[in-house]
Amino acid sequence: MFIKRSLRAVLFITLAVGLLGCDAGVQPRSSASPETAFQDESSYRAFLGKLYGGLVLTGQDGPAGNPDLQLIDEGFSQYVRAYWQLQELPTDEAVLAWGDEGIQPLNKQQWTPANPFVEAMYNRIFFQASMVNEFLRQTTEAKLNERGVSEDMRQRVQQFRAEARFLRALSYWHGVDLFGGMPIVTEEDEIGLQSPTPNTREEVFNFVEQELLAIEDQMPAPGAAEYGRADQAAVWMVLSKLYLNAEVYVGEPHYEEVITYTDKIIGSEAYELADEYMHNFKADNHTSPEVIFPVPQDGEQTRTYGGTTFLGHAAIGGGTMNANNYGFGGGWWGLRTTSNVVNRYPSDSTDVDSRAIFFTQGQSKEVGSLTSFTEGYALPKYQNVTTGGEKGENSTFPDTDYPMFRLADAYLMYAEAVARGAGGSMSKAVGLVNDLRERAYGDPSGNITASELTPEFILDERGRELVWEGHRRSDLIRFNQFSENGTWSGKGGSIEGTTTQGFRDLYPVPESQLQVNENLEQNPGYGGS
Template sequence: MSIKRALRAVLFMVLAVGLIGCDAGVEPQSSASPETAFQDESSYRAFLGKLYGGLVLTGQDGPAGNPDLELIDEGFSQYVRAYWQLQELPTDEAVLAWGDEGIQPLNEQQWTPDNPFVEAMYNRIFFQASMANEFLRQTTEAKLNERGVAEDMRQRIQQFRAEARFLRALSYWHGVDLFGGMPIVTEEDEIGLQSPTPNTREEVFNFVEQELLDIEARLPAPGSAEYGRADQAAVWMVLSKLYLNAEVYVGEARYEDVVTYTDKIIGSGYELADEYMHNFKADNHTSPEIIFAVPQDGEQTRTFGGTTFLGHAAIGGGTMSAGTYGFGGGWWGLRTTSNVVGRYPTDSTDVDARAIFFTQGQSKEIGSLTEFTDGYALPKYQNITTEGEAGANSTFPDTDYPMFRLADAYLMYAEAVARGAGNGSMSKAVGLVNDLRERAYGDQSGTITSGELTPEFVLDERSRELIWEGHRRSDLIRSNQFTENGTWAGKGGDIDGTTTPGFRDLYPIPESQLQVNDNLEQNPGYDGS
């Protein structure tokens, strides 16, 4: 049974092992013990399923009702939704019309340390780390000897342990990117004895790097893992992301390392999908391009985050039919800015397939952040298959969230070369970009030359190719255009847009965490917020 189909069946595991304690600030709610939970060897796979499920599910009862995290609407707390909002809403790529507490400050880059969405993401990172830590505690050689686990199962558990470490490293990379320094909590830390002490951004960077390098050979070869689980190419993607942003994270350019690892990905057997939109439809699990996905399923993995949110929230308006995209209704929320629209060709004879705008009844310019018809809609995530069939459920889509795909590796390679990586090939970089543009245009009308391949061009091309995939904030920061440079509708609290201070390149440590852990220090700039 695939991870995608098994997730709903394993929700009990997180509470059965009583794993949270002080790691994530959430009290366990079960009296079950590891001794009873692991009597059946299938529980190890079930627990691993919960680790993967932590990226998509929000609690023990499905979409809502018994949440992992308190203090915020359960759908709002979903991992992908929380991460996506922090990466996209403060940028030129997306605005959200709703008036829920904390949303408009994200649109405007005016958040404070008590923003509930910032808090949700911070807690999700530690929730994932806590689950991974407990899995690792429960799968040591000593524990397996105590339980008399069979040798063939022990071999599988070694791979499971590498996957748990990958998922923990993935979340800590998100932490490095969003918050900078934060406590590194591992399986070696005892639960509940003391509040964790913070680590510097460089220390967390080094931890993530070393973990990924250590587990690389312990994971399946690229393309050979069960769908929805990590393979070596997923490790290489996170390493590439880490190195691409290393100058921001630790003050050291690592572009040659980007070339090394993206080159591995490009030569690993993954292929571009024939059609761009194949990556965002209800059967995108069949796309040869997706390296690591967060699976969703209308019957098995119901959540109000992920592509449920991304699909429904992009639909609304009197002329926009939700049924066209496989949904039962729209949520009247997400749209994009004129900055994004202006990056695509305006000539009707030169159509970019990635310009998935719905314009009827929508204005190009945004006069109000809270008016859904201000700004073009962008129905990118669709609950219909490539054959036009609707997903199994009109509320909860079958569309998986493509966290990493091959096109991103192409563009990371190209950017590293454009930034001077000496071990890369300019002709190869141009060829990779042109492969993407030929798919987008259907011919060679959009191809570029080596003289056009600059970091500025790649930044714009990443927005065209990867729009609404959770990369834009990091891309803008790396290009020094997120805060002090660059403006768009709503930024800085001005509907026309204004610059913001550079300290907002990092999110604040949530106030709730500072109150319960005296060891933590607030990120610079937020002490007076």
């Protein structure tokens, strides 16, 4: 597994190149020469490993002690954890009980530009882009010629560069979704000469689209990449996500393109549904045939307090919930669901729909208090045990990878685009949805007909299939149910839930960024400039 095996070399490269955050205002931590760092040709692969590692690792020591980002708890700053919290906590899917600064405002949709988790995500996006930019600067033809790099490595570096651009596009897609417009900084920009100027949301959208289309044919074929690395299917997933939400991002629908790219993923036959739904969320999910792009974690080599460490531990706790049953040494008493989630399933019983994995003993269905862990059902989805019942190597840091993209999502995106009248095959769309429901129910009893396949049904089905996978905020915004419509426990600061203002569909530019870059403008509704 690429990231896991490359960890030690990755850390040395990060220090040697001195690239940390050059484009985002973070000072480099080493003056070591790149020429020294790249004397060994294996350094190119290790550097690429650091780019992938940026999605899971938080610093140079792991799990904590020498962070990439300052001024926030290192575990809080982890990429997946920051992204997941911004996508899930302000929605009907998740509530977090803790009192750490910034968490309850996320639960309530009352965040400000000073929210530390909003700042962490914004900085992570630019940290990733910064690393990619430096990698691209260090792998030009001129640089490879200067160093006398072998022909074999030159060929590999070309693919490495495409993968790096994918990772940068992935982060900028997260940026256009969460923040709208933001500065596009590439390897062509000179380091440290001036503060970057902002780009519009449409410009960021176009940049992500153009980057992905440019590298599409340079990536490994679907299913052919080393585990933990991106292939063409991962590129097509980001394109599908970009087009699925295009009407939100740029004011015009691109559902036909959603059909085009999800059809490519499905038609490649490189991925297939796992026999069991929970195979995608257990300690051996690296063997699931369904996961298209994982963020690998390992109890011994990629330790972090974010990712599935957070998602696993925070979802368990309480007097009746045994953390050991889920492969963890203890629970953090934090995450649970609202009744909106529970009510989307046909029954409170967990034996009807296998995706309804609620822990109910000692938990109330309704959330009467945002800060009480026993209010709201627990949802132990990310588990540190294998499908065979064996525990992970470490009871604190799981072996469970975070499935950022999986085939089920491609099925549902295709079906939604068809339901919205964008073309495609209705019979195929119904069949794809029923494939998911047959797996969930264990038989065809939950199957639907063409007349039942509506966009509104798909929104609910996405909530059932993809609960707690970091998609809900984007889905609700696409259906105009995130802010001005739709209510759930805690929304708007009311325990019963109230609507909020539409400007909440975007997060603010962090106050810390406005202070250091006078070119930036605050998103509407948050005041300032």
